[in-house]
Amino acid sequence: MKQNIFKITAALVVTTVLLNSCGPKDNPPLVYFPDMYFPVAYDPLMKAEDAYSDHENEIPAFVKNGGATGMIPVNGTVMQNRDGVAESNSSAAMTPDQYNTGYDESKGVTASPLNAAKQAKDLERGKILYDRTCAACHGTAGDGQGPIVQSGAYTGVPKYADRQISVGSVHYVIMNGRNAMGSYAGQLNAGDRWRVSMYVMNAFKGGVSAGSAVASAANTAVTTDSTATKK
Numbered sequence: 001m002k003q004n005i006f007k008i009t010a011a012l013v014v015t016t017v018l019l020n021s022c023g024p025k026d027n028p029p030l031v032y033f034p035d036m037y038f039p040v041a042y043d044p045l046m047k048a049e050d051a052y053s054d055h056e057n058e059i060p061a062f063v064k065n066g067g068a069t070g071m072i073p074v075n076g077t078v079m080q081n082r083d084g085v086a087e088s089n090s091s092a093a094m095t096p097d098q099y100n101t102g103y104d105e106s107k108g109v110t111a112s113p114l115n116a117a118k119q120a121k122d123l124e125r126g127k128i129l130y131d132r133t134c135a136a137c138h139g140t141a142g143d144g145q146g147p148i149v150q151s152g153a154y155t156g157v158p159k160y161a162d163r164q165i166s167v168g169s170v171h172y173v174i175m176n177g178r179n180a181m182g183s184y185a186g187q188l189n190a191g192d193r194w195r196v197s198m199y200v201m202n203a204f205k206g207g208v209s210a211g212s213a214v215a216s217a218a219n220t221a222v223t224t225d226s227t228a229t230k231k
């Protein structure tokens with residue numbers, strides 16, 4: 001008898017589970033995890049409301065904020081930017097003239113805004129990032145013979161030795177791209193773009209500050225504490 005009751009119960013449980021587990025989701029008979037059926041789209045700027053009741057949100061910080069959950073940073077919060085390099089606005093569309101003017105000016109920038117005292121470390125990091133981000137085309141030797149080029153899939157990658165570049169212009173090209181090369185600003189953060197630029201100049205152009213013929217007023221764009229020296 002006991003056995004039978006157990007069997008019947010088991011059969012009922014199994015059928016209940018089976019009947020409930022499939023079928024249309026728009027009107028499930030019993031919802032165990034409602035957020036999975038009715039996901040609550042969350043917008044930090046909208047009024048915070050309890051999804052399943054019309055109960056007002058009473059969390060004081062939200063109430064003070066007009067109900068919105070998106071808060072301004074706590075007073076005294078310091079933005080995380082250890083390099084202290086300002087993120088320039090790269091999303092603005094440029095006309096060809098603006099691009100060329102910026103490019104010409106960037107050639108005069110012969111020092112990165114990074115702390116010169118940490119140059120050895122920056123170059124080390126620059127190499128890692130260069131090998132990861134640029135070497136597929138430019139080659140680890142900077143000769144324009146990366147694996148993509150050697151495979152025949154891509155051409156027109158120059159040797160750095162053949163280009164007249166400066167740390168500023170390499171940075172500019174990383175930011176804005178040039179001809180067949182696209183921008184790599186999205187792959188590298190502000191400080192790392194300079195690290196890679198420094199590495200390119202140091203490893204392939206004989207020194208961080210070498211390679212610039214046009215020293216111009218654009219130098220003032222770089223903070224004064226950075227006196228990048230030849231290695």
Ligand code: HEC
Pocket residue numbers: 130133134135136137138154155156157158163164165169170173174178179180181182184196197200
């Ligand atoms: C998809 C392949 C590809 C990748 C990846 C790539 N480049 Fe290039 N790069 C090119 C091509 C092609 C050119 C030639 C553009 C031209 O015609 O001036 C070029 C040109 C350059 C130049 C010379 C620009 C000048 O002023 O004459 C520099 C400097 C440069 N790249 C740096 C980099 C750095 C740094 C990275 C990594 C962040 C990188 N590239 C990643 C394809 C690539």
